[in-house]
Structure formats: C-alpha cells, structure tokens
Amino acid sequence: MSDSTPGWRNNGVRIVRSDQLDSNTPQTPGMMRAAAITRASAGANKIWAGTVHVEPNAKTGPHHHGQLESIIYVIRGKARMRWGEHLEYTAVAEAGDFIYVPPYVPHQELNASPDEPLACIVVRSDQEPVVVNLDIESVEKPEEVYWIDPHHPRPSKP
DSSP states (O other), X not given: OOTTSSOHHHHSOOOOOGGGOBOOSOOOTTOEEEEEEOHHHHOOSSOEEEEEEEOTTOBOOOEEOTTOOEEEEEEESEEEEEESTTSOEEEEEETTOEEEEOTXXXXXXXXXXXXXXXXXXXXXXXXXXXXXXXXXXXXXXXXEOOOOBTTBOOOOOO
C-alpha cells in the first residue's frame, strides 16, 4: 500500500500546536476559551475541543451550550461547578477530574482558588459554537452534591 492510496498523509492525524489555538470563539464573561480541534484546524466534523482558563477567584456568567454535551477535564486548579435553574447545586472538581455537562443544563464555572488560575480542556459533541449566556438569579447557598458510589465515597468533613 502506498502513502497516497487512502490519503492518510494529508488526511490523517493532525497536530494543533499550543501557539495555534483560536480564541475567536464564543466567550462567556469570566473565562477565556480557545479552540484547538475544529473543522478548520483539524478537519473534525463531530467534536470540538479547546482550552478554558478562569482567573483566581473568578466565576463565569451562567450559560448553557444548547443541544451539545460537554466534557471538562481539569488540568490545574480547583473548579467549583454550579448548575440548575437557579444554580442551586454545586460540586468541586480538582486536577485530574472530569466533569460532564448534559445538553441545556444552565451552569457556571468558578475558580475555587484565591491565587491559582483554573486550567481545563473542554470537549463538545459538535462543531456548532453554541454558548447561550443566561441572565438568571442564583440562590445564595447552593446544595453540595456528591457522586457517591464504591469508587466515590462521600468526603469526610475537615
């Protein structure tokens, strides 16, 4: 088989370098998104991937991503997620943790650290750059939610 038979040389693996990320993507106040894997950069048709940075003690505005599913992987820092009609639920994810956000779920990302930036990778289920910023009143004290099962025991109180 020659290199040109299936077209793998030009239509195979793509590398998008860190200095090639595209910040010309829909933004939410309080965070900076940069696209890495898109139709334009890599020829992707069914997924989108990029980076998200949230400054220390900062929070995003409430938003959702329409019909898209999102996966967030925390690289550095501590992410406090709030979600619900009034952002009445909250959970914390730390470096190495994954977060799943279903379609249409109103949510907000907060950097729970007063001095360390929050850095994440985001993967979405489609190329559409859907970000619907919301003007919603949030509850003052959200309910802490834990994923409790044999692999995720309830955290002990300090």
